[in-house]
Amino acid sequence: MHPPLLTHHVAVPGGRLAVHSSGSGLPLLLLHGFPLDHGMWVGQAPLAEQLRLIVPDQRGFGGSAGQEPEGPASIAQLADDAVALLDALHVGRPAVICGLSMGGYVAQHIAARHPERVAALVLVDTKLEADTPDARAVRLDLAAKVGRLGQRIVGEAMIPRLLAREFPAAAKAERMAIEELLLRTILAQPVATIQAALHALADRPDMTEAMRTVTAPTLLVVGADDQITPPACLEAAEAIMPRARLLIVPEAGHMAPLEQPAVFNAALVEFLREAALPPA
Ligand code: MLT
Secondary structure, eight states: OOOOOEEEEEEETTEEEEEEEEOOSSEEEEEOOTTOOGGGGGGGGGGGGTSEEEEEOOTTSGGGTTTSOOSOOOHHHHHHHHHHHHHHTTOOSOEEEEEETHHHHHHHHHHHHOGGGEEEEEEESOOSSOOOHHHHHHHHHHHHHHHHHOTHHHHHHHHHHHSOSOOOGGGHHHHHHHHHHHHHHHHHSOHHHHHHHHHHHHHOOOOHHHHTTOOSOEEEEEETTOSSSOHHHHHHHHHHSTTEEEEEETTOOTTHHHHSHHHHHHHHHHHHHHTTOOOO
16 A cells, blocks of 8 residues: 555745645655646555655645635746745755646746756646637636636536547546546636636746756656647657657546556656656
């Protein structure tokens, strides 16, 4: 049995964030996507046998709801929150910074703003580019709709696009459990948090130039059937990031670590070994 995740709250400037942690050794920060919380990393719990897992609920999400610092929740601010969290946990050594989608945008900002905190970077089902004007308009429209209709509208809009379109018949029960987890998680997030995050996503800058100079070893991971940030997004990142290598995960969509946890975990451990970052 792998060690359980322990939940606690830590003080960051202006408020508190919930964090779930487990294991010891090389720190691995796992940053969740939108509009989810730490629970999307459930499949990574076995990594605590080899690494120190640090899994926050980012500002306003999950257990951080109602305790978060006030003020603008830009992606850059979420990156600063994550670093404040590492400080609060006395993580003195550089950590492996891993983020999925929105968490991947936050991870890129940590690499750009706090490079000394990054032992290695893992960008999952994400991209470097800013929103197009059309994508931005869709987000702002969704933010207005959530205010009128509640979280379910986000679940209905997103869940069919979060997972691979096809899956083996034998995986039906697993697939239903994942869909239920995603819906339950989305319905639990405060409307104001979802709206703030949609605005932060819409306003985020293009990170392409900043990512050209990242010197940390970088693993890029994407589901072969990611409908939100398709493999081409990560192929573009691989082409410009100096130390990046790309893994395309078969039978996975935008939630590769949740859909194919064994493949994801094995690839991460192998990447850290090759980067000479021993897990223990
Ligand atoms: C996410 O999964 O975090 C979102 O899909 C991010 C995005 O829409 O850009």
